[in-house]
Amino acid sequence: MTALETHSRLRCACEEASLSRSGVKIPFLATLKLCSLFATVASAQSSRMAPPEERLPGRVVDVSAGEFFLRAPDTIPAGLTTFRLHQVGEILTNPAKVRAENLAPATPDHDPTRAFHMLWVVRLDARRTVDEWYRAHVRGEPTPWAIDLGGPASTDPPRTSNATMVLEPGTYVLVCHVGSARADRNRSHLLKGMFRQLTVVRSTSPLVALPQPDVVARISSDGRIQLSGPVRKGRQVIRVINETSRSYEFIMNRVKEGRTAGELVTWKRTDGTTNPSTRLGGLSDVPPGATRTITEAFVPGMHVFWTVRGPATSVAVNISER
Numbered sequence: 001m002t003a004l005e006t007h008s009r010l011r012c013a014c015e016e017a018s019l020s021r022s023g024v025k026i027p028f029l030a031t032l033k034l035c036s037l038f039a040t041v042a043s044a045q046s047s048r049m050a051p052p053e054e055r056l057p058g059r060v061v062d063v064s065a066g067e068f069f070l071r072a073p074d075t076i077p078a079g080l081t082t083f084r085l086h087q088v089g090e091i092l093t094n095p096a097k098v099r100a101e102n103l104a105p106a107t108p109d110h111d112p113t114r115a116f117h118m119l120w121v122v123r124l125d126a127r128r129t130v131d132e133w134y135r136a137h138v139r140g141e142p143t144p145w146a147i148d149l150g151g152p153a154s155t156d157p158p159r160t161s162n163a164t165m166v167l168e169p170g171t172y173v174l175v176c177h178v179g180s181a182r183a184d185r186n187r188s189h190l191l192k193g194m195f196r197q198l199t200v201v202r203s204t205s206p207l208v209a210l211p212q213p214d215v216v217a218r219i220s221s222d223g224r225i226q227l228s229g230p231v232r233k234g235r236q237v238i239r240v241i242n243e244t245s246r247s248y249e250f251i252m253n254r255v256k257e258g259r260t261a262g263e264l265v266t267w268k269r270t271d272g273t274t275n276p277s278t279r280l281g282g283l284s285d286v287p288p289g290a291t292r293t294i295t296e297a298f299v300p301g302m303h304v305f306w307t308v309r310g311p312a313t314s315v316a317v318n319i320s321e322r
């Protein structure tokens with residue numbers, strides 16, 4: 001599937017807005033729960049105790065995505081944060097069904113991206129609420145007071161994807177924007193309820209700095225990717241810097257045995273052939289001028305990174321045995 005088929009962006013949703021479906025419920029905004037805070041702490045500790053290959057920077061916040069919900073802590077401390085996205089919907093429990101559904105064209109009764117989920121972290125200006133943000137989306141109104149920070153892209157489970165960023169205290173929304181730009185608003189995962197509030201409170205812990213990257217990936221003019229050096233096998237910290245004035249996603253795929261990077265760049269889900277790659281994750285969005293960090297344990301083989309899948313904006317990355 002192409003990146004555009006995988007998900008669509010919020011600003012397009014505003015452009016294509018129409019009146020809300022009836023029956024959409026205004027969410028109950030969860031209040032702080034101590035158990036969630038403990039879950040976050042436990043998660044951060046488990047990351048510190050994880051094998052070196054799986055260690056993630058800062059505080060690890062686990063988010064689970066399924067049809068059509070997000071599970072996550074309600075409250076976390078500010079600072080260096082890695083969001084780790086788990087796919088727990090049908091793509092985990094019934095991947096054959098999801099793959100078959102994905103090959104069929106979209107119709108009013110069929111959404112081929114129903115079971116594909118990504119995470120966007122959105123920061124709200126002071127005094128704005130998640131209810132306001134949601135109502136604006138239902139009405140198709142712009143939300144210039146909500147800043148999209150991006151987050152982990154989709155992946156093939158049980159693999160997880162991750163994105164590291166620094167969070168200030170404030171009110172945030174975790175949301176899956178897949179389908180939000182479609183004219184058919186029945187495909188919007190946001191409107192199906194895939195969002196929740198995240199409150200970030202002041203931290204009493206010492207500041208943790210961003211980890212030193214092994215590789216810097218610069219998104220330059222027209223979405224082209226320039227890597228600072230070779231990507232190696234094992235744990236790699238990849239710093240993605242968007243030097244342009246528009247948002248880009250940043251996707252990493254591993255090419256399957258017997259397939260080629262060239263095939264992957266031109267492959268379409270409607271070709272009648274199987275996907276030449278496994279999705280490793282990446283970033284749902286790198287905002288203009290922003291820096292985001294991914295931590296990935298690579299195995300040797302051919303990979304492709306892209307901002308927009310196409311020859312100009314994809315880069316073949318061969319990871320050697322040494």
Ligand SMILES: [Cu+2]
Binds near residue numbers: 065117178
């Ligand atoms: Cu989703």
